[in-house]
Amino acid sequence: MTIQLIVFLPLLAAIVAGFGNRVIGNVPAKLVTTGALFAACALSWPIFISYVTGTATPEVVPVLQWVASGDLNFDWALRVDTLTAVMLVVVTTVSALVHLYSWGYMDEDPDQPRFFAYLSLFTFAMLMLVTANNLVQMFFGWEGVGLASYLLIGFWFKKPSANAAAIKAFVVNRVGDLGFMLGIFGTFLVFGTVSIPEILEAAPAMAGSTITFAGMRLDTMTILCLLLFIGAMGKSAQLGLHTWLPDAMEGPTPVSALIHAATMVTAGVFMVCRLSPMFETSPVALTVVTVIGACTAIFAATVGLVQTDIKRVIAYSTCSQLGYMFFAAGVGAYNVAMFHLFTHAFFKALLFLGAGSVIHAMHHEQDMRYYGGLRKEIPITFWAMMAGTLAITGVGIYWIHAGFAGFHSKDAIIEAAFAAGSEVGQFAFFIGVLAALLTSFYSWRLMFLTFWGKPRWIQSEHIQHSVHKTPEEAGDDQTGGYHPHESPLSMLVPLGVLSVGAVFAGFVFSHAFIDDGNFWNGSIAYDAGLMHAMHEVPLWVKLSATAAMLTGLATAYFMYFRGTDRPARLAATFSPLYKFFFNKWYFDELYDRIFVRPAFWFGRLFWKAGDEGTIDRFGPNGIASVIAGGSGVMKRFQSGYLYSYALVMLLGLAAAATWIIVQGASH
Template sequence: MTSIHFIVFLPLLAAIVAGFGNRMIGNVPAKFITTAALFASCALSWPIFIDYIMLSRAAEVVPVLTWVQSGDLNFEWSLRVDALTAVMLVVVTTVSALVHLYSWGYMDEDPDQPRFFAYLSLFTFAMLMLVTADNLVQMFFGWEGVGLASYLLIGFWFKKPTASAAAIKAFVVNRVGDLGFMLGIFGTFLVFGTVSIPEILEAAPAMAGSTITFAGMRLDTMTILCLLLFIGAMGKSAQLGLHTWLPDAMEGPTPVSALIHAATMVTAGVFMVCRLSPMFETSDVALTVVTVVGAATAIFAATIGLVQTDIKRVIAYSTCSQLGYMFFAAGVGAYSAAMFHLFTHAFFKALLFLGAGSVIHAMHHEQDMRYYGGLRKEIPLTFWAMMAGTLAITGVGIVGLGGFAGFYSKDAIIEAAFASGTSAGQFAFAIGVLAALLTSFYSWRLMFLTFWGTPRWIQSEHIQHSVHKTPETAEDSTGGYHPHESPFSMLIPLGVLGFGAIAAGFLFHNQFIDATEGFRFWAGSLAFDRHLMHEIHEVPLWVKLASTVAMLIGLTTAYLMYFRGKDRPARLAATFQPVYNFFFNKWYFDELYDLIFVRPAFWFGRLFWKTGDEGTIDRFGPNGVAAVVASGAGVAKKFQTGYLYSYALIMLLGLAAAVTWLIVRGAN
């Protein structure tokens, strides 16, 4: 067995042991086995990544077993390792290992810890299966496995109605995207006669310009295939229209939020588009759609993040917005920049989610930022971790000198959009700069509301229920509550991720996006445009400064509104009440979908249930038969009098009837 076998299957083995062992083996063994397995996978993944960074190795395919042999459909279960896979391996295993460790402290009081850690490991195995897939069916296996595990994790607290509803919503919305993905796979097999990803990508350029009949129309083959596959990516990566499940996924435990939103499930769509980039390169229409949808998602989610009060929801919409950046980078052909942002985003977004979990842990599970304030001195380690994440996501840095992780990757995307020279690229550039401004505003708004100002803890009923008030604390703004720093099992992952948020961009930007080194690194694993990567370094200075200026405007505005003028947000919200309500209610997508899809679905369901099932099938079927039997039994009951002479008379009449029948029959 090779190291890739251990990387992929150790989490599965740990999930089986913890899941089936459950309470029989106890909390600590279950946590230890799953966490150790993930750290082992992580330790084996980094050398593979470093090898591709240093040596630019060729792709390697490691067979596992022969999976399907059915007519023309033949393929193996194989593990593909190339530069793209190597990046995803370190992202998935590093974040997952740290989330496992973090969960030791965060889930310490939960009675179902073995089940939780088994779900985490199962989720990681499914994601590893997805990123090591050598064929589309294997990728779909991992794709659906991730969907299943996310359903289990989001609804982990299944006794909580909102958690169960969020899990069902995530599952259903993802099924919509997965239908498009399945149709894309079916169509690809129909066109190319194989599901092998290398064979498909090799043959894709020759199919450019060909047509196929779809929905009764003759359409461009590659455009249809790419758009169907992209619908699947929209579902998994929560792009505009199929995004509604992502914020509700916050109902799961905070470590789940970090795992799903930072580096794993939501990045599956970006990975898939980049893996199949030679296919997308054959269709300008498909690339334009990817660009426009990504840009629209970036600005849409950013506007909602401006007004949210739940700390986890702010970060969730931030994830949605950042995924939009990755997609419009892919849409303009900068696949390496998209992967670079995926890589850096994993560090700072996991850091922000786990930091938010540390804040929630300190504040007795209160998640409303309006009831925070003044936590900078109470939980200083968490504060500095969140500060590193905020500096990274807002792209703090100096052009020509360097900066935090997001400074390198987000700026590369914005510059690539401008350098692409297409109309869709120019649109994405403008939207990207505006989204950078909004990102800076809501990120610093979160920091100012949480860590600066006077404590507002007394306003939280949730916190005050846990405090024994005394006359001395009754009038205090803290209400007598004393926040506490998180245990070391939660702080160590924050430190590691903080280092990644600070240094990941500086250390790896050449390998990802440099025209020469990047070409060597990505050779054979995605469509790398050397010309575009060269052009991003040649854009005008004002383009390079645009995102930095936008960041400073967002920071200054947040400072003036939430640090200097505490009543300004309320006045501004009152002045622009319709706009505020529009953003706060998430552009009313949930209400719209409820009206168009949910209510009609329930109406049809009740119609088929009451009229079809109960009113027709049950009435004339089992219930009708049962009623006839019951009526017959009622008639027969009347003959059961309990008197001997009645039974004797019936017997005599029966005997007479039988003799009469025999006489008549004999006469004939």
């Protein structure tokens, strides 16, 4: 009964808030949805702890009979094992705190019931995904989070940019979902079932077999795994299908935290880990996963270096960290990938919600160039974001094995890549260290620009419009007479809770996730040999991530704390490279030319020449024109004069008489 409550309480809350909407009012809608999520969270943690302590056993809880069609038979059932338990606490904890945070952040929005209903619907879909016992049920949750993310990203639908971002996210994810669907179809074709346990049990026996695909005879498991991985690339914004993620920042900040921290974007990582026995049968597929993950990590890190929007910096950071998770899975360290997913949820949600607190304090200004000197104005937010920054950059002390969350999980990924001993593992290792350096740089750049230095608030149009003061009244201290304010308690409490996770989650749970194979209990492919080799890597490998972190910190310090003119001079010196990074490697422009413009051209062609020029012209419009023309001709006979009608009648009688005479003469 517990797992049913965890999954269906958010759905029930979404229905109440969504259909009740303004009838029940803002506060009841928020109470129902937030209460349901905190209840689900409270029920999820004991399940997770029971797996940590080794007192729980995996189970499958049936819900209802779903599909029985020929050979395709499956039920709607909720699978609970270690992997599910990890995702349950991640999803429900972050979602519950985001719900609470939204009480303050969305306080002035007129559509709060709709917003909270969307949040709860999103959470339900994600819980459906992580508890799936078959691929169809997983796909149901997969598409559910896609739909809910579309609704949340485009929540402010009166903004054209929000609508465009929502459509972009939906369309790009459909590309990945096509691969996922083909992977599911192929899996059913090969294994004759969509049951995940049955597929994973039969997968090793299919290693080395071949199948005809696109007219070629190819390795069966490689094709299936690559198709499934395309789905993961779309949902987890990997290189090539990543372009929707930064634009998703158009949604409210709580949405950014929910989508980018712990839920939607981690679905791909979860899927690869859930199906890890399948991926283990295909070295080629694992190599592709590793390379794509490593390339994504470095790509997103380079773009994050030069962004000025505080939320976009954190969004590209998410993209980069997801790359870490994928190349960890690619080298066979699925448990380490899940460990980083777990810790990342805390510190990334913290950073996003902290950024929202900064934006709230700065009258919705998101450009870091117009911040500065905020650590004394909003100290609680400052210390929360400091905890998140220390966690994502991996600050810790190796010799006492103590540090913030990222120190334990990200360093473990880098060590596992080196310990894998393969060429692709070495590639991932060096890319991971370089990405760690860049992560440290852009993270501390964000902190220095936001919280240190002199205020630059007067340069912001948002601030200028809020204070309504002349330059003489505002003074010359660059504050514009504006006084930032700390966020309300409903926003600060989630920051405090997530800060605890960012500080302690790595230290407390590292043994269970990394060293305790019994903890996973067969829910993923666990390589004990790789874990042992990971602990035996040379000392310089263990310290490489820390050295990269310190280098990034020192560089950011000298560029943004000691010499604030250096970034501009460096950007001018390396202008082509700066523009390349600032324009996100021109992926959007490339896709616009290759896909978007041709699609619009074909659309206009089919619209103007096909629909209007052919179908409408010779179809409905053509028939209507003939009828209208005929009516016009007939109208001329309706003159309204009696002698005209008499003339027509006489002509008609004469014609009839003539016809009768001619017919009679012919006989």
